[in-house]
Each structure stands twice: as structure tokens, then as C-alpha cells.
Amino acid sequence: MSGTLRPVLLLCALPAAFFVAFFLAPMAVVLIASLTTAAGQPTFAHYLRILADTYHWDVLWVTFRIGALTTLVCVLIGYPLAWYLVRIVKWRPWRRFCVILLVVPLFTSNIVRSFGWMVLLGRNGLVNDGLIGLGLIERPMRFLGTELGILIGLVYILLPFIVLAVGNALAKVDPALEHASADLGATPAGTFRTIIFPLSLPGLMAGAVMVFMLAVSAYVTPALLSGGRITVFSMLIFQQYSSVFDFNYGGALSITMLVLTLALVAIAGRLSEPRRA
């Protein structure tokens, strides 16, 4: 132990200190603030207020419903797209182009991406023009300020995560396993069901968890696409810190969100754990 202690300390002291000072300490401050009054007295009042207020329950419900729908749509679109990129595309330049197309949005800020949808989904935006042009609707539909609008924006922003996660898992499936499955009499559909899908499931789960968490904690996209008509949980937190200036109550909201998200991550992690005999 004494042999490794010195180099470990040398290597870790600075990063650890940095994280204690600028990550753990701030989080601790928030936790303490959430459990105290403005005067510094210990209290559970902030949490009780969250529990008692049906408005918060509504916001939570909306937030998690949007998060779940976003995840579902991302999975339904993302799995086929990942399959297409890994299994169907044979022409490498085209796949390269597709991967670049998938990654460019990740490298531009949420704000730019959401702004694009603000323009597209407006009353006279391209989407409404297109739908009217196709004769599918007669008058412009309202997207901005609806959950559908937020959903379109969030799916757009989070789709690349799931495609990359599933695509990586699919690309790693050993072709010999598929050959073995076919050799043992499984049809292509049977091989997909019994071999490929189970082997890509950890990637799918990891991608879905990531998408769900980012969707639930998203701030910019809902803020821009809601037009002030829909409130999600992260907006409540932001309001407390930027306009209400109630750091104690804001802290309780932050901790609530954190605990809910981490609990869901833990549950999903348990579900997607590889089996052990």
C-alpha cells in the first residue's frame, strides 16, 4: 500500500481537490440549503411544499411524460436507423456522410437546433406549408407551445445518442454468432429475435437511459419550443434561481429532480445488467 500511496496522491490530489471544491461542495450547499430556512434553521418545509403542491405534481407528470414519449419515439426511429447504417448501407462514403449528419447536431448547441425547429414549426413555417401543400391539413397547425412541438425538438436533439449507442452494439455483434445460428437452423428473423436483438439490448438500454435523462432534465429546448405555455421541471428550478431568488426552495427542487433522475438511472441500470449464472 505504501508503495502505491505516493504516486496515487501525486496523480489524484489536484483533480480530487478540484472536484471537491467545485462539484461536491456546491452540491452539498444545495442539499443543505434545501433542508434549511432562509434564516438557517433546519426544516423539511420545502420538500413538504413540493409534495403538497399539485402544480408541482402536474409539472413532474408533464416532464416525465414528455421524457418517456421522447425515449419511445427515439427508440422506434433510432433502432431502424442504426440497423440501416450498420447492416444495410454497403457504400462506405454514404455511411460516412450519414454518420457526419448524425454527429453535426451533437456539435451544435441545443439552442441552435431548437431555433431551427422554431423556424420550421411556426405558423408559416416549412412544416405547415408542406402539410397544407400536401392537402393533409387546411389551416396551419399549432406546434409551438404544444407538447408535440417540444417532442419534435427533443427527439431531434436526442436521436443521435440512441443511434450511436445501438449502432455500436450492432457493429460489435460477432458475425460468427449469426453464422452459428443459421447453421443450427434459425431463419434470419429467428436469428434477429434470439441472437442479435438480445446482444444489442445493453446498447439500446444505455442509449434509452441517456435519452430519458437528458429529456427529463432538458431546459433550453422546452423553454424555446413551449412559447411559455408549457412548464417542465427544469424551468421551475431556473425560475427559483434567476427571478424568485429563493435558493432554499430552488435547492429542494434541484435535489428532487436529482434524486428522481438518479433513481431512474439506477433502476434502468439494474434492468440492463448482463445476466450472471
Place this chain on the structure above:
Amino acid sequence: MVSALVRIVSFAALAYLALPLVVLVGASLTTTSFLAFPPQGLTLAWYGKMLGDPSYVSAFLISTLLAVAATIVAVLLAVPAAIAIARYRFTGRGLLSETLMSPLILPHVVLGAALLQYGSAIGLVRSFPALLVGHVVIIMPFVLRAVLPQLSEDQRSLEEASADLGARPLTTFFLVTLPQIRSGLVSGAIFAFIASWINVELSIFNTTAELTTIPVKLFNYVQYTIDPTIAAVSGLTIIVAAVVIVLLDLTIGLDVLSERRR
């Protein structure tokens, strides 16, 4: 049949991914004073207007400076931590790596709020250093995640060979370890840089009218006004992102979805 369905979904999804980017770049070229797509006429006037506005130029400079500084600090902190985690067995090793990775799964709004509250207690608010420490915290996991897998066991034998041949630890690091982890370090640093460059949720708590990053400035602006200048700013960030990605593809290769040889 199934394959046809997969193709249709995929083409639709690819179009969906491309659409906002194409629309923004297109709309930034319009000659009208409102956003129009397809653009009516072609002009770079909005890009000119943007570059003529000192507040945009300063936001671009601050964003760049912040991202560069945060990336450098994050690399300097993450690489030693990665070596310790990969090479030594010590108490608290798991805790250390999980703590360092946890900003990846933490809602940024929560962290931003926490840093603001904590910063007001210790006098570190609404300043460049206040922005910097927050950015370092959220981008360090990207460097760590890219470097850790490259510090493999095979590599360890190279380091032992180096030590056996008489190299001191620091010499071994620069001559043996660093060249082996270079590609991970480069891609990790690029992802870290980008994560800082595009951040809104964290920065927004610590910016002011004078000290603002480009995403925050955009965010505040589009909530009130929409004109082609915004499209030009957005267009510029899209073009920068596309250039970085093409460079990344040419240098380290982005073809992550290639199937294994059959």
C-alpha cells in the same frame, strides 16, 4: 419487406436530422429582413451585420477562450486521474472514478444552480473563472472516458519495459504512455471543447450582459426577436461544427458504425 420499411424510416429520420440545419443555413442567406426559407435572393449581408456587431464578436471570443481554457484545464486534471485509476489499486478508486464521471448524468441546470449558490457564498460569481470551473467539471468526463480505455493492460507492459530500460516515470509518460493514448486524448479533448462551446444550461447562471457566451446570447435573443442575424450566427456555428467533424473524420476516423469483417 422489413428491409424496405427500415429504409423508409431511415431516410425519413436522416431528412429530419438534416432539415433544421439546412433551413438555418438557407435562411441566413435571405435578402429579406425576416426569416425566409427557401431564402429569397442570396446575400452574406447578415453575416456581415453579425461580424460588425461587437457584442457578437465578443461573445464568440469569450466562448472560444472559455472552451479552450476549460479543455486545457480538464486535460491537465483528467490525464493524471485516468493514469491513477487505470494503473493503481487503492481505496476509494471506484468512488473517485464514479465521482469524476458523474457530471455526465447530472442535470446541468441543477449543477449550474448549485455553482451559482455556492459561488455567491465564496465570491465566485458572474466572472470568467466562475464560468471556467463549471465548464471544467462538466467536460472532464469526456476526456476521462476517452483516455481510460486506452490505458490498457498491454500498455502497462510497455511502461514496465520503459522503466526496466532505465526511464524515470515522467520520461516514460512522455515517451511511452502519451504516444499510446494520443488518439483518445485528441478525441476526448475535442468532445470536451465542443461540450463547453455549446453549453447553455450551466453558463446561463453566471453570464452578464458584458460577459456572455454565444449560445447564451442566442438563447436570450431568440426569446424576444427573430431575424436573419440569428440565423447567420446559428449558420456560423453549424458550419464550424461541420468543419470540425469533417476534420475529425479525416484524422481519427468517425466510421464507428462499420460492421465487423464477415
Place this chain on the structure above:
Amino acid sequence: MSPILAIDGLSKHFGGQPALTAIELSVEQGEFIALLGPSGCGKTTLLRCIAGFLTPEAGTIRLAGEDVTRLPPYRRPLNTVFQNYALFPHMSVAENVAYGPRRQGVAKDEATKRAAEALELVGLAGFGERLPAQLSGGQQQRVALARAIVNRPQLLLLDEPLSALDLKLRKKVQSELKQIQHRLGIAFLFVTHDQEEAMTMADRIVLMNRGRIEQIGRGQDIYARPATRFAADFIGDANLLAVNRRSDGSFSLLDGAITLPAADAPQGELTGVLRPEDILVTAEPVAERLALPVIVSDVVHVGSHASVALTVGGSTLTARLAPSALAGLSVGQAAFANIRLSDLRLVPGDA
């Protein structure tokens, strides 16, 4: 009895490069065949054509009389033991072995029962609940075998199944495989690049080179009567001697030290093949043999025998002698290499 596998005129190209050319092969029921050749000779390509993972450009593959050339792998009544076993990592050993019967529509209980029987046959009874990653290499190899035989295929293909095992384990598994093959009476088509493995295990060896079959036959027959220079060189050790065709039709070897009469030898370039153990090295010429004056240039002891290098003019011959025959031979000494002309074979191919 009709052959279980009949291949006729099979050819396969990869991007214009021929990988298999005009393959003709027939395998009888219960036979153990080794597909032997250096890497890149086409033996694995041939195996994959038979299994159905590759479609040949020309020729037919018949299994028990039925043309399966264009059938997908899952419709072919044969199974494969893959090179790196290809065990499904997310399934237990029992589930891996029951996979085949389940795909044939066998009920779960029955499939589980058959899997247990197959595992017992390969000596892994009681290992069913484990995951493949929890087994040793030798055990994984047996699971792969159990999984491939559980459906009782008429033909079992084995793609270098022992290459991942260490030497000692390989010897043991070789004899086990042979026993299991006897007990099941299934024809085995076994790909290997190891000539010793092919010699010890196979009833017949199919020797391949550059996408063609060089020779088919029992191991000892190929050794005694190689059909080509390649066959002579690949199976066992051989002295390969350049052959000059004289104007009168006779042949000269070793710069005229040996003359063979004009015979019905094949056309084109020829090579003389002389096995090392067919050379007697003595201080005096031996009667009824052709005695070539030589210089002993090296003696290497290899346990049970010694390998002696001999210089004849500008050429070198290698002889294999029992240690007792070495008495009185030392490096640099003049001696006689005594050979029988009947042991010297002329085969097509450039020396």
C-alpha cells in the same frame, strides 16, 4: 451406398480472384475427412460453401442426393463447429446446445433433454447452467461440438476446431473427437493446416493448394505416392531433386549422378522425390543399391532419430538414420548414400 456429400465442378471467385477451382469431392457416410492445406489454400472457403455461407459461381453441392447449392444455411441438414466456437455469450451452455432443436420446433422440455444428452456425450454433464465465458477453452470446444451434434446432422463440418487449444490438450481432444465420431457414425469434414493432425485423425485427406485439390487419399498413401511436388513437400519431409530431361528421353538428377530410364512420366516440369528414411548412409557401398559418393556436412540429433545432411556435388540431401546407424559417421567425412531407384518418384512440379 450413395455418398452423403457430393461436390461437382465447384468454383468460387472473390472479386475476380479464383478462390476455388473445379472442386470434385465425394464423402461417404461415416467417413472422417480432413481438408488439409496451407492458409489461403481455399479449404475454409470450401467449408463455407458447403455450410451455405458462400454461394459458388459454378458447380453443385449435393447432400444425401439433394442439391443444396443455393439453399440458405438454416435449411441445410448439416452443422458446423466454428473456429472460435461462436458460442452465444448471452445464453447458458444448456441454452446454447438446445438452440438447434428449438429452431427445428422441438418443444422446450424435449430440447432441454436432448441438450443434456449431448452434453453428457461430450463429458460436460452438469455444466448446463454456466455461461460460456465461465468455461475453459477445452470445455468451450466441447460445448461447440455438443451444440453441433445435438440435431444429429448427417454431416458435421469442423473449421480448425482445435487451433485455439494448447498442444497437450489438442492431442487429448483429437482422440476424443475420433471416438465420438465412431459412436455417432456421422461423417466429419475437418479443416486443418496441421498435417500431423490430418494424418492421425482422418480416414482420407483432401490436400488443397491455391484453390485446387492436389490429391485425395489415405494419409499413408499420399505420403508413399504423392501425386505432385506440393503433396510430396506438404506431407512429411522430402528431398526434392531437380530433374533434367535428356534428348534420348531419359532423366538426369543430381547433375547426372542419377539417371532414370525414359518412362511414361508426366509431361512438363518434373521433380524427383526421395524420402529421407529411404537413404542409407554407410562408409562402404551397399549391394543392390545405387551408391552415391557424398560428404557428411551436418548431423542433427532429434531424439528418436538423427537427421544427416549430405553434400553431393552442388546439392544437399537429407537422410534420416536411427542413432545406431550413426556409428562411425562424423562431419566432413566421405561416405556413400545408398538409394533404391524404386524409392525415387518423379512427380509434376518445378523443384
